[in-house]
Amino acid sequence: MKQTxxxxxxxxxxxxxxxxxxxxxxxxxxxxDATQEILLKLWSKNESMGEYKNVEAFAMTMTKNFCLDRxxxxxxxxxKLVHSNYTDETTSLQKQLEAEDSISWMERIMExxxxxxxxxLQLRDVEQYEFEEICELLDMKPTAVxxxxxxxxxxxxxxxxxxxxxxxx
Amino acid sequence: xxxxxxEKILEMYFExxxxxxxxxxxxxxxxxxxxxxxxxxxxxxxxYFSIAKEEKYTKQVPLKPRVNYYKxxxxxxxxxxxxxxxFGNEYQESKRLEQEQAQLAYQETKKAFELLAENFSxxxxxxxxxxxxxxxxxxxxxxx
Numbered sequence: 001m002k003q004t005x006x007x008x009x010x011x012x013x014x015x016x017x018x019x020x021x022x023x024x025x026x027x028x029x030x031x032x033d034a035t036q037e038i039l040l041k042l043w044s045k046n047e048s049m050g051e052y053k054n055v056e057a058f059a060m061t062m063t064k065n066f067c068l069d070r071x072x073x074x075x076x077x078x079x080k081l082v083h084s085n086y087t088d089e090t091t092s093l094q095k096q097l098e099a100e101d102s103i104s105w106m107e108r109i110m111e112x113x114x115x116x117x118x119x120x121l122q123l124r125d126v127e128q129y130e131f132e133e134i135c136e137l138l139d140m141k142p143t144a145v146x147x148x149x150x151x152x153x154x155x156x157x158x159x160x161x162x163x164x165x166x167x168x169x
Numbered sequence: 170x171x172x173x174x175x176e177k178i179l180e181m182y183f184e185x186x187x188x189x190x191x192x193x194x195x196x197x198x199x200x201x202x203x204x205x206x207x208x209x210x211x212x213x214x215x216x217y218f219s220i221a222k223e224e225k226y227t228k229q230v231p232l233k234p235r236v237n238y239y240k241x242x243x244x245x246x247x248x249x250x251x252x253x254x255x256f257g258n259e260y261q262e263s264k265r266l267e268q269e270q271a272q273l274a275y276q277e278t279k280k281a282f283e284l285l286a287e288n289f290s291x292x293x294x295x296x297x298x299x300x301x302x303x304x305x306x307x308x309x310x311x312x313x
Contacts, residue, residue: 014226015225018224018226019224022224032226102217103216107217110217124192126218128193130189149185150183157211157214164209
């Protein structure tokens, strides 16, 4: 496979890999490094890439495993929390601040979730994967995925309600 | 979309029994400005998911053409080898020539020295006569 061909295959989902890595590793630098690592690994396997029927799923699984390994390893001990700058189109400064605040609040809630729930929420609610795809990616039973997803969503809801009733945002 | 329907889908959403399409309607509903007050609290959740999807991997994809690298390495090696052999041969050749010339010069010099030596020995032969003459002269002296 030529470089341009490879890029054509990889480009559509490289952002997904990055977002997945960032969801798990939190730090932007770590996520960028992880994505780069995965892409290089894919590139080194490009000869056999035609054999995989779903390169995206394969790459996603690689990313997941890589990030989980990374979290387990000692290097993850010095992961730092990085806040991304989200651009918002709202004109009112008050509204803008509020929106940014609730976004960073959501980010924090997501960070608190267990890794598995993080991944499922990322795959389903951010990337809109079908249940079958998630089952395949995470190597889980459909019912287990549903239970974890429901639990994750409910946890997020509870945290949001807590925050809402405190009126912090 | 009417409110009752949204509430129903939301209920299902938290039980994780919605389809991707239904979740899309939820996201679209919460993306608009007029959200029912009692549902306002869910807004950050859905807007966050939409924003989270916007994030891009901006770094350049660093693909080094490793395969080509080795190919060029062998080409470079071949070039070096060819030059080496070529110039090495030339060097050997010139060295051999030089040696030959040195040999020739040596022979020539030797010949010249030999000639010289021959002439010298010729000279000494003649001097031997001179010695004879001296001896005879001495004899005559002594007799007188």
